[in-house]
Amino acid sequence: MKSAPSLHEKMKGFEELCREQGVPLTVQRRAILESLAQREDHPTADQVYEKVSPSLPGLSRTTVYRVLETLVGLGVIHKANHLGSAARYDPNTERHHHLTCLSCHRVVDVEDDKLKRVDLPKARAQGFEITDYSVHFKGTCPDCAAKLKAGRKA
Numbered sequence: 001m002k003s004a005p006s007l008h009e010k011m012k013g014f015e016e017l018c019r020e021q022g023v024p025l026t027v028q029r030r031a032i033l034e035s036l037a038q039r040e041d042h043p044t045a046d047q048v049y050e051k052v053s054p055s056l057p058g059l060s061r062t063t064v065y066r067v068l069e070t071l072v073g074l075g076v077i078h079k080a081n082h083l084g085s086a087a088r089y090d091p092n093t094e095r096h097h098h099l100t101c102l103s104c105h106r107v108v109d110v111e112d113d114k115l116k117r118v119d120l121p122k123a124r125a126q127g128f129e130i131t132d133y134s135v136h137f138k139g140t141c142p143d144c145a146a147k148l149k150a151g152r153k154a
């Protein structure tokens, strides 16, 4: 297993990507990326806003949405859109998969070698060329499972 890159390395990667794309890494973009790179819980735009706004007075929720969407469009970050919940933003752009808790909607990364060798369906017949995929598992996270158990006992 490769070790997780440090925040510094992640930010350097983002800087490079932005440079390649010819977009300036503004103070706002940097703050938003930094906040995203520091967490692994796939925050919503609102959660990013709440985290970043104290250090960036005058920053609006709309700006945060716009910056996140711009970064998604550039391929600097990924958007995990699971049906029925708010869009989550993900600093990890490598192919990986997600576990979602149906109680608290937490999204956790999951990597499994078996998922790297998936036989893709023959979608060409439908005129569809598959370029990527991700697997979305749903269930109950340990915290929620513990709460459920405690609730049952009480």
Ligand SMILES: [Zn+2]
Binding pocket: 101, 102, 103, 104, 105, 106, 140, 141, 142, 143, 144, 145
């Ligand atoms: Zn949960």
Ligand SMILES: [Zn+2]
Binding pocket: 042, 080, 090, 092, 096, 097, 098, 108, 109
């Ligand atoms: Zn992820």
